[in-house]
């Protein structure tokens with residue numbers, strides 16, 4: 001029997017654009033929901049033919065909480081009707097602190113969501129404003145405690161570091177605040193710059209950046225979080241099963257504009273990337289590439305070496321694995 005895949009859904013809506021962000025998103029609007037659902041139905045019909053099963057489902061974006069709970073519910077139910085996602089081990093949704101409502105929380109429980117990822121980024125008001133975030137520090141606390149009260153036992157906080165104006169002291173303060181909340185998982189991403197972002201906010205001092213990496217590791221590991229990937233820390237047993245699919249080079253399907261996927265079609269290892277246009281998404285436009293054995297090997301190396309488990313370096317082992325991979329997964 002084939003191994004279950006990971007499923008990702010990109011919700012391409014945000015109420016406002018953060019200064020550093022290049023993820024695809026548009027302002028929520030009824031006619032755009034209609035285009036989105038049209039494309040989604042097409043994608044689901046397409047993937048249904050493969051008979052894939054899934055054990056992780058990650059709803060990200062964009063901002064999943066920027067759309068009304070009813071729209072969110074309809075979207076998830078459309079997916080549930082078409083794909084085999086009844087035996088999920090992990091079902092995550094990303095939330096933004098200011099747009100998470102009580103109705104969203106009730107709905108997440110009803111839908112069986114068991115992991116929440118909060119985009120906190122910083123616990124300093126001026127830094128949040130500098131990043132262009134639409135929430136304040138109070139919103140993070142409010143969202144976190146409401147989710148705990150509702151019974152969520154697996155929460156991640158996203159933190160950002162390496163932007164202009166941030167210091168080792170301010171990063172240390174943010175990390176202490178996060179540790180006090182005691183989420184099960186913490187992601188600390190170094191801010192990068194890509195064309196299309198509103199501003200280049202990168203801190204251009206490699207020595208300070210290196211010290212920030214070390215500070216993350218020291219403070220978080222001293223507080224019982226284990227680093228299992230370059231930017232990810234978890235209490236034992238709370239590593240993200242979905243994100244591990246990417247880093248361990250497992251197969252996954254991405255739905256929604258700008259989403260990507262990786263799966264085996266016959267003997268071909270396929271990667272695809274969906275369009276970043278809502279209109280083209282409604283017609284299911286995407287680009288495919290077939291991975292050669294050499295490309296597969298390269299990916300195997302650069303993905304797995306991100307994790308604490310690394311990769312077996314003996315040539316013969318890798319060759320055998322490659323052969324097995326292409327023969328049957």
Ligand code: SF4
Nearest residue numbers: 014017018021061062
């Ligand atoms: S960082 Fe998140 S909330 Fe901000 S614009 Fe990008 S996707 Fe939207």
